[in-house]
Amino acid sequence: MVSAKTLLLAGLVAVASAAPAARASCGSTQTATPTLPVTGAATELPAPPANLTLKKIAVGHGIQNYSCPTADSSAPTQLGALAVLYDVTSLYPGTPKTGINETAWTALSTTILWSQPLPLNLVNEKAASPGTPSQPNVLPEASYGADTSDPFPRGTDLQLSPSMTLKFLGHHFFDISGTPTFDLSAASLKGSVVKTGAANAPAGADKGILNTGAVAWLQLSDSGKGLSSGISMVYRVITAGGAAQACSTSGAGQGSVPYTAFYWFYD
Numbered sequence: 477m478v479s480a481k482t483l484l485l486a487g488l489v490a491v492a493s494a495a496p497a498a499r500a501s502c503g504s505t506q507t508a509t510p511t512l513p514v515t516g517a518a519t520e521l522p523a524p525p526a527n528l529t530l531k532k533i534a535v536g537h538g539i540q541n542y543s544c545p546t547a548d549s550s551a552p553t554q555l556g557a558l559a560v561l562y563d564v565t566s567l568y569p570g571t572p573k574t575g576i577n578e579t580a581w582t583a584l585s586t587t588i589l590w591s592q593p594l595p596l597n598l599v600n601e602k603a604a605s606p607g608t609p610s611q612p613n614v615l616p617e618a619s620y621g622a623d624t625s626d627p628f629p630r631g632t633d634l635q636l637s638p639s640m641t642l643k644f645l646g647h648h649f650f651d652i653s654g655t656p657t658f659d660l661s662a663a664s665l666k667g668s669v670v671k672t673g674a675a676n677a678p679a680g681a682d683k684g685i686l687n688t689g690a691v692a693w694l695q696l697s698d699s700g701k702g703l704s705s706g707i708s709m710v711y712r713v714i715t716a717g718g719a720a721q722a723c724s725t726s727g728a729g730q731g732s733v734p735y736t737a738f739y740w741f742y743d
Contacts, residue, residue, distance in 0.1 A: 507570075507571065507572060508568055508569065508570030508571050508572075508575060510530055510533065510565075510568045510740075512524060512711055512713065513713045513714055513738070515675050515676070515677065515678050515693060517675065517678065519675050519676070520675055521674070521675050521693055521694070521695045521711060521713075522672075522673050522695055524709060524711070524740075524742050525709075528708065528709055528742040528743060529742065530740065530741070530742055531663070531707065532563060532565050532660060532663060532665065532740075532741045533563075533564050533565045533568060533738065533739070533740050534561040534562055534563055534564060534565075534645050534646075534660075534738070534739045534741070535561070535564050535584050535585060535588055535642070535736060535737070535738055535739075536560065536562075536648050536735075536736065536738075536739055537559055537560055537588050537589070537594070537595055537735075538558045538559025538560060538594065538595070538648065538734070538735065539557065539558055539559070539594065539596065539621070539622060539732040539733060539734055539735065540554070540556075540557045540718040540732065540733050540735050541555040541557060541621075541730065541731075541732050542554060542555055542617070542720040542726075542730065542731050542732070542733070543555050543729070543730045544723035544726055544727065544728050544729065544731070545728065546723065546728045547723055547724055547726075547728050548723065548724070549723040549728075551722075552720040552721070552722075552723055552731075554720075555650075555730065556649070556650030556654065556656070557649070557650065557656075557718075557735075558596060558622050558627050558647075558648070558649050559647070559648040559737075560595040560596070560631070560644070560646075560648075561644075561645040561646045561648055561658070561660065561739065562588075562633075562634050562643065562644060563642065563643040563644075563645040563663075564581075564584060564642060564738075567580075567581060567584075567640075568581065569581050576640075582714065584714075584736075585682065585714050585715065585716040585736040585738060586682045586716050587636070588634070588736050589606060589684065589685070589716045589717055589735070589736040590606050590608065590609060590685075591606075591636075592606070592634065592636075594606075594620070594734055596622040596623075596627055596629070597622055597623040597626055597628065597629055598620065598621070598622055598623070599619075599621050599622065599623060600615070600619045600620070600621075602615070603615055603619045603620045606685050606734065612685045612686070612687070613685060614685065614686060614687075616726070616727075616731070617686070617720070617721055617726045617731025617732060617733060618726075618729060618730065618732075620731070620732040620733065620734060621730065621731070621732045622732070627649070628647055631644040631646070631647075631661070631662070632644055643662065645660050645661075645662050645663060646658065646659045646660035646662055646665075647661070648739070651668070651703075655669070655699050655701065655703075656668075656669050656696060657669075657703075658707060658710060658739070658741070660707070660741065663706075664705070665705060665706040665707050665741065665743075666703065666704055666706065666707060667696075667704050667710055668699040668704050669696035669697055669698060669699055669704070669707075669709075670696065670697060670698075670699050671694055671695070671696055672695050672696065672697040673694065673695030674692045674694050674695070675692060675693045676692055676693075677689070677690035677691065677692060677693060677715050681714075681715060681716065682716035682717060683717065683719075684716055684717020684719070684733065684734060684735060685717055685733075685734050686717070686721060686733055686734075688717070688718075688719040688721055688733060689717075689718075689719035690715040690716055690717060690718060690719060690735075691715045691717075691719050692712075692715070693711070693714075693715060694710075694711065694712040695709070695710075695711055696709065696711070697709050697710075706743050707741050707742070707743055708742060708743045709741075709742040709743070710739055710740065710741055710742070711739065711740040711742075712737050712738070712739055713738045713739075713740065714737065714738045715736070715737040715738075716735060716736045716737070717734055717735040717736065718733050718734070718735025718737070719733065720733055721733075
């Protein structure tokens, strides 16, 4: 199993060396065809329907929210998620002039999780720092919560390295009715979706800051509420962190767990 430290180091080295002028693809005129990742397990997510077109690929960085009625509860209840979305569409390996190598691409979730502070208005500012894979900033789940009235700061681009800036794309949240929502404000796209497929993250996936495991990969389809615009299906893949602690560990009440994930948007 590859450790988070190994993934982070590989990702940081690959990202640092991924300057556009150094990319082998810069002299090519052939455009790569992005292919949705697979887990490699017996159970995979359903493939995107052939009539859908890929609109955007993003990396989301934020928190998964949970609740335990009591410390003796059998399992935490999912309360949704909050994440800032960054556009990585042009970085897909093989994209002429802008594509990065496969190692840097696959490691983006881990690289962002461990090298960047949580981009949310947190109740406890000390929870923003991830620490390092060898010395993670482990706090009680309740410490990672965002301000419920104003969870998102002003949208800004993410400077991942001197040669790589990820453009702000939008936000992921659950609306007042508990429906997963993706507001890609920078691209004038919006998705109101429900879960239609799930697959466990690969065994070697980054377990995250609390070492609780990577959340599942998901297929999400339009909710039918008439709230979507330009997005009819979303896939969550290459996840890092985000799984909840057992209620016996976190205790009764609400908690949050930092995570990152790729999101592929189709219409």
